[in-house]
Amino acid sequence: MSLPLFFQQVLNGLAIGSVYAMFAIGYTLIFSILRIINFAHAAIFTLGAYFTYALTGSAFGYNGLLKNSALPIHLPFLLAAVVGALLAGVVSIVIERLAFRPLRERGADPLLSLVSSLGVAVVIVNVIQYLVGAENYSYPAHPYGNLPTAINFGLGTRRIPVRTVQIVIFGVAVVIMLLLTYWLNRTKTGKALRAIAEDATTASLLGINTDRLILLTFFLSGMIGGLSGALIGSSVSIAGPYFGISFGLRGLAVIVLGGLGDIPGAIVGGVVLGLAEAFVPAQYIAYKDAVAFAVLFLMLLLRPQGLLGGAQLQKV
Amino acid sequence: MRSMVARLSTLFVIGAWLLMACGSPTPSSTSAATTGGTAALAGDPVPLGVAVAETSNTAALGQEQVIGVTIAEKYFNDHGGINGRPLKIIRQDTAGDENGAINAFNALINQSKVLGIVGPTLSQQAFAADKIADTAKVPVVGPSNTAKGVPQIGPYVARVSAPVSVVAPNAVKAALKQNPQIKKVSVLFAQNDAFSKSETGTFQHVITTTSGLQLLPVQTFQTTDTDFTSQATTVLNQNPDLVIISGLAVDGGNLVKQLRELGYKGLIIGGNGFNTPNIYPVCKAQCDGLLIAQAYSYELNSPVNNDFRKSYQDLQKQEPGQLAAQAFAGVQVFVKAMSAVDKATPLKGLSIEAARTAINDQLLKGKYQTPLGPISFTAEGEVVQNDFYVAQVKMNADGATGKFVLLK
């Protein structure tokens, strides 16, 4: 493999990986605190993308209940994405109240939250279809202003192009990861959350309002998920109500690769998976997905604590 | 132990009762009132089943088909129905899987007592469900099943969706006409999609048998993929003069977009799956110049297509795509066959079994002026279609809307 090609594949891997990482951060946040896998995360991601679409003032198609309706406001994409993310966060809170908290209060098997969150995902996906149809949607052109569509990292005649939107996604993923890590490790609220992650009962005995903090976690996770949906939607358009679901399985792989509940790990896991996919030789491209999961399988056998994890499973 | 048996049997009795309640046949008159424009029609409605993917991640396709059959129901009832009796479409959702298709077919055949079925959406589903209909001797017309072997499932199985063996050479010819210098061709296809898998075989065959063209190593992707950076990089390194993609609207559109953004400048041919205006929002301005192999063109100037196109535009505010047109044609062949049978011996006098068989025989014999152009069937049930097209996408300045310009 020539050096420019190698470099190109590394950049491709980073670009693909950043999408996985972006999806996985919100996913892993809930796991880090509550030790549960929230299947509804993929649906929240989709919701964020649709909320953002609506907020840009774009009209929906003619196949759902909301035929050809559009909001009277036309927010620019970036603002719409932020507001859409907040709305996704609110939905995430509602989900916590309705589908997770009753189980937690009954001290039910954590596996059950897998099923109830799956139920929530089924509901959200089908409600979206009921309201706005199954067709694909995409944001108004040039969501990022006048940035060029691709940036060339090559020299001279050998072009090494990377799509600008993927650089944006990578940047946002890293910033969110840094902010979350700082917040969890350095602020009082963050420390309280980590205490809950260690032992919820003791934490509440110590006067930590666990319920409120868990709601906060769901809000943040939903917000990050919604923002990811909007950003990734701006890269590849919203492929319909199952948009997020198609990232779900990969997202699960990423958070395990990174070490469950490890936030910087989500980025590392995403990038590793992205690189693994990018370096599948062209003649074996048909097996690309198998390669990704084979890497996952080997990783699990060799380092079940994740790429960054120490001997002890890192809880936050 | 005894109480356990008692409890269990109660459970099963309740379950069976529930299912029985569902099993009772629906009187055919319940929603006759809801079919619009049937004021002039009289008599019991003639039931035709439609089983397509209205939910699941295949719903984007099924939704188009629902529009097609809805337009058809209204259109044919406005045009006299089945010799004065209204046509009634009964829909059952197949979702995206084989068992769903089987359940929907069974419900239509046994509960709703339909005289024929248009469906299912996917070829894989057709292999499962069409067998059920064939065994029950209920005629089926596949609106979008293009895989090899579908009409051969049985004598009661036909399809209006042509496998694209004719259109592929035309598309390649059109590309050569625009750029006679084409030598190297990259081919990509969605490996999890039966439609694309069949189509790419035809494209690859055309390239290897056309002198002067060289087929570069083939790349694959999944219809659920969104990132095609790896494939695009390989294509750019192959440095082809032409790229041929067989996929569906969203994945195919994204692939085109990412190829263009990363700097591919040559011609691109999109297969039949691209033949829907739904690709415009995906690749936006980058769709421009894309050549598309079509089994349906909304520009076909025939009375039935003009009416169909008008109705579609009224409903959806955009041009119709291939899936809706084929679903319309699927209903149309049934309406024509039913009318012909009814003329000879009134359907009312026939037993349901006899009516189904008579309709199937008539359906395979007839010739139909559909939005797809004139079509007929072989004895096996394979569609015989004359009109295939190659169109080029012309995007408007806003980068969000565009049109297919027919190439001659």
Place this chain on the structure above:
Amino acid sequence: MAVFFATYGSLIVAMMLAAMLALSLYLPLLAGQLSLASPGFYALGGYVAAIISTRVVPFDSATQAYVWRLGAHEILRFPGPLYPVSLLIVEMLVASVLSAVLAVALGLPALRLRGIYLLLATIAFVEILQVVTQVLDLTGGAIGIFNIPQPFASQLGYAWVVVPLLVLSAFFVYRLERIRVGRAFTAIREDELAAAAMGINLTYHKVLAFTMGAVLAGIVGVISAHSINTWNSRQGTFDAGIAYLAFVLIGGSRTFLGPIVGGIVLYALPEVLRGIAAIPGLPPALAQLLKDGRLIIYGLLLVLGTIFFPQGLIRPNLFRRRKFEATRQVPGQV
């Protein structure tokens, strides 16, 4: 009644198959192993059936018989047109053996993992298998293998195989829970360290439970391939695995009846909703909502089911005298 069975013959068979698939997930869970590998073995079984019945012993339409040839030599001949049940049983045996071999090969390394990590490893296995079958010519690529011959004249005919098989596997698991091996499984589930300390061979028992589940899933795949008449890489996916898990958890993961009831009830639920929507006399708005909102209701019932039946519909003490209400909470596997 005839209408009922004609309409729901396939559904009834599929419900019982779903119950067995739920059992196949329940078996490793009995030993505390959360595995979603069942769809993979299910897919494998289906391919075994599809390949044997369409390629190895294909139908010869000239003589209306299924003929097994090696080269030019005819080895065996079965009169058609119905596919011989004996061959169906052979397929089940082949699928069992292959599933068992693969399960041991996969289980030995993978079962060292616990909880969610094992879950992920088994998902990875399912995904890899899916991609491989999607690419290989042997398995027919995306289109898969079709025209799989029918051993019975009607869909309900499958009940001749499926009912005995369901009863047999239910009885097997029922007995298993009451013999030494089964008690070892339970011991591992409740406390792995303690079980090991008592001299229970962890690896052996875990792999055994895993393999039993795999064999059952493989056998179900064989029947399923014939029953749906076609097989392709869309069968037995991650999504299906999650659905089986829901069958077990909603049905109840503490007794063999749980997964059976869960599989039957949950599998039928969307179809029951479809049927209710067709009941004459419903207000059109309600019928429409039931029809279009079928899956929304299904999702809601999943959520409500977990909240109101956290131990599943069927609890071990449900059918006993209600003297000792279970109050102990189930420890989590994650």
